Amino acid sequence: xNNSALPKASERWLSLFGIFAIATSLRATFTGIAPLLGxxxxxxxxxxxxxxxxxxxxxxxxxxxxxLAARLVRHIGMERSLCAALVLICxxxxxxxxxxxxxxxxxxxxxxxxxxxxxxxxxxxxxxDFPGHVARLTGAYSLTMGVAAAxxxxxxxxxxxxxxxxxxxxxxxxxFPLLALLLWLGRLRSRSATGLAAASVAQGRTLWRSPLAxxxxxxxxxxxxxxxxVVGWLPAILVSHGxxxxxxxxxxxxxxxxxxxxxxxxxxxxxxLKDQRGIAALVALLCGVSVIGLWLLPGLAALWVTxxxxxxxxxxxxxxxxxxxxxxxxxQAAALSGMAQxxxxxxxxxxxxxxxxxxxxxxxxxxALALIALITLVMAWAGACAGRNRELTPEPxxx
Numbered sequence: 550x551n552n553s554a555l556p557k558a559s560e561r562w563l564s565l566f567g568i569f570a571i572a573t574s575l576r577a578t579f580t581g582i583a584p585l586l587g588x589x590x591x592x593x594x595x596x597x598x599x600x601x602x603x604x605x606x607x608x609x610x611x612x613x614x615x616x617l618a619a620r621l622v623r624h625i626g627m628e629r630s631l632c633a634a635l636v637l638i639c640x641x642x643x644x645x646x647x648x649x650x651x652x653x654x655x656x657x658x659x660x661x662x663x664x665x666x667x668x669x670x671x672x673x674x675x676x677x678d679f680p681g682h683v684a685r686l687t688g689a690y691s692l693t694m695g696v697a698a699a700x701x702x703x704x705x706x707x708x709x710x711x712x713x714x715x716x717x718x719x720x721x722x723x724x725f726p727l728l729a730l731l732l733w734l735g736r737l738r739s740r741s742a743t744g745l746a747a748a749s750v751a752q753g754r755t756l757w758r759s760p761l762a763x764x765x766x767x768x769x770x771x772x773x774x775x776x777x778x779v780v781g782w783l784p785a786i787l788v789s790h791g792x793x794x795x796x797x798x799x800x801x802x803x804x805x806x807x808x809x810x811x812x813x814x815x816x817x818x819x820x821x822l823k824d825q826r827g828i829a830a831l832v833a834l835l836c837g838v839s840v841i842g843l844w845l846l847p848g849l850a851a852l853w854v855t856x857x858x859x860x861x862x863x864x865x866x867x868x869x870x871x872x873x874x875x876x877x878x879x880x881q882a883a884a885l886s887g888m889a890q891x892x893x894x895x896x897x898x899x900x901x902x903x904x905x906x907x908x909x910x911x912x913x914x915x916x917a918l919a920l921i922a923l924i925t926l927v928m929a930w931a932g933a934c935a936g937r938n939r940e941l942t943p944e945p946x947x948x
Contacts, residue, residue: 563736564678565686568671570729571631572690574638575667577701578660579607581722582645584705588715593650601781603657605901608777610661611668611894618669619883627677627879628736631670635733637663638726646720663726665894669886672872677879687870688816691862695809697725756881756888760934761941765875765885767931768829769868770893774900775836775921775928776861779804781901783854786914790847800854807858808865815866825874829867829932835860837925844918867932877940885941 582589582603590600621630638660645656675686701722709718756762783804787797811832819825839857842849872889876882907917 561678563732564674567631567729567733567736568674568686568690569693570725570732571635571667571671572693573697574635574726574729575664575671576694576698577725578638578642578722579664580698581701581705582657582719584702585709585715585718588709589653592715593653603653604781605898606654606657607661607664608894608898610658611665612891612898614662614665615669615887615891615894618666618887619880621666622670622673622880622883627670627674628733630666631674632730632733634663634666634670635726635730637666639663639723639730642720642723642726646716648716665890668890669883672869672886673876673879673883676873676876676882680873683873684819684870685816687873688812688814688819688866691866691869692809692812695812695862699806699809701725755942756884759941761875761939762885762888764931764935765868765871766889766892768833768864768871768928768935769889770896771924771928771931772833772836772861772864772868773893774896775840775924776808776865777897778900778904778921779840779857779861782904782908782914782917786843786918787847787850789914790850792850800850803851804854804858807855808862810859811863811866815863816870819867819870824938825867825871825936826933827936829864829936830929832860832863832867833925833929833932836864836928837922840918840922840925844915844922864928864932867936871935875935875939875941881941 586600586603589595589603595603618630621633625633641656641658641660641663643656644652644659647653647656671690672683672687675683675690679686704721705718708721709715713721780801783801784794784797787800788794792800818828822828836857839853839860842853842856846853868889869886872882872886876885904917904921907920908914911917
């Protein structure tokens with residue numbers, strides 16, 4: 550990328566603040582509903598399966614909408630696409646909080662579509678505006694997502710208890726996308742014409758035939774699979790080993806906290822490495838060791854959930870970093886991000902129910918945990934391959 554393609558200093562600062570503001574909207578608006586599921590279930594008389602679907606539905610939306618992000622950018626540009634993502638999240642939050650069951654489902658799906666666009670496009674805009682700082686900024690915005698999610702979840706019950714109810718609490722989550730939208734609208738005037746329209750549609754198709762693209766996709770996608778499986782079933786696993794619900798809930802929170810920890814330093818570490826093969830394999834295997842530990846030595850559960858959270862969080866940051874590092878252009882990064890996240894969230898949506906059925910069939914968690922450990926071996930292999938210092942085949946030029 551030549552210097553003329555880089556934004557001016559003022560635009561770079563606007564872009565940087567905009568990236569972090571968008572990051573606050575990509576997890577808090579999704580995870581914030583969890584503390585209120587009991588109230589929502591009671592109001593609408595939802596079954597356990599229907600309540601679980603409220604947390605699975607956004608994952609299906611992620612899988613469906615992610616491949617569309619690169620196409621949207623080609624038509625309206627990067628800035629307008631990110632604004633569209635934020636508008637979708639705001640509309641979804643408003644619908645979800647409106648009070649009718651049909652609006653609850655529709656709003657949840659729309660939020661998932663908006664988050665999917667943001668998830669795909671953030672690595673692409675980092676590649677475009679900060680090509681020399683991909684690893685550092687990926688770690689920083691991942692940390693921002695984790696902190697915002699923690700703050701949002703922690704405030705939901707107090708806001709609801711203060712007289713606003715579950716609807717008011719969920720509506721309060723619109724603060725994150727509204728703030729991001731205000732910051733990002735300023736970029737439309739200066740970069741409205743900056744898009745990726747010249748990129749070839751064929752390039753997005755060739756990614757699906759690229760071994761490197763599939764290695765990045767498997768690394769990120771398999772991590773999504775095991776993360777959402779463990780997030781969904783960890784309390785049940787711990788209770789099966791003799792813990793009470795309160796203890797299981799505390800360890801579940803500890804794991805979530807550990808997931809954010811790698812964002813504090815892993816970006817700086819990655820920037821010093823010539824390639825990422827070793828660290829990619831290491832953090833993937835860390836997830837496998839922790840899962841085996843939960844199976845064979847459940848008395849050390851606090852250690853295992855901490856290691857799993859750390860390993861999974863580091864793997865996510867590495868996977869997102871690979872998107873920027875392995876792509877040659879911002880458009881290629883958007884296409885690769887769409888591919889990786891579409892496959893990843895489809896696996897994530899299917900994983901928890903499949904593991905639940907395996908548990909029921911085997912009458913225990915041992916076989917399920919062993920299968921997850923085997924999946925981490927495949928993830929380690931994919932990470933070692935994706936971590937090699939190389940780029941995808943350059944995009945064909947169009948006239």
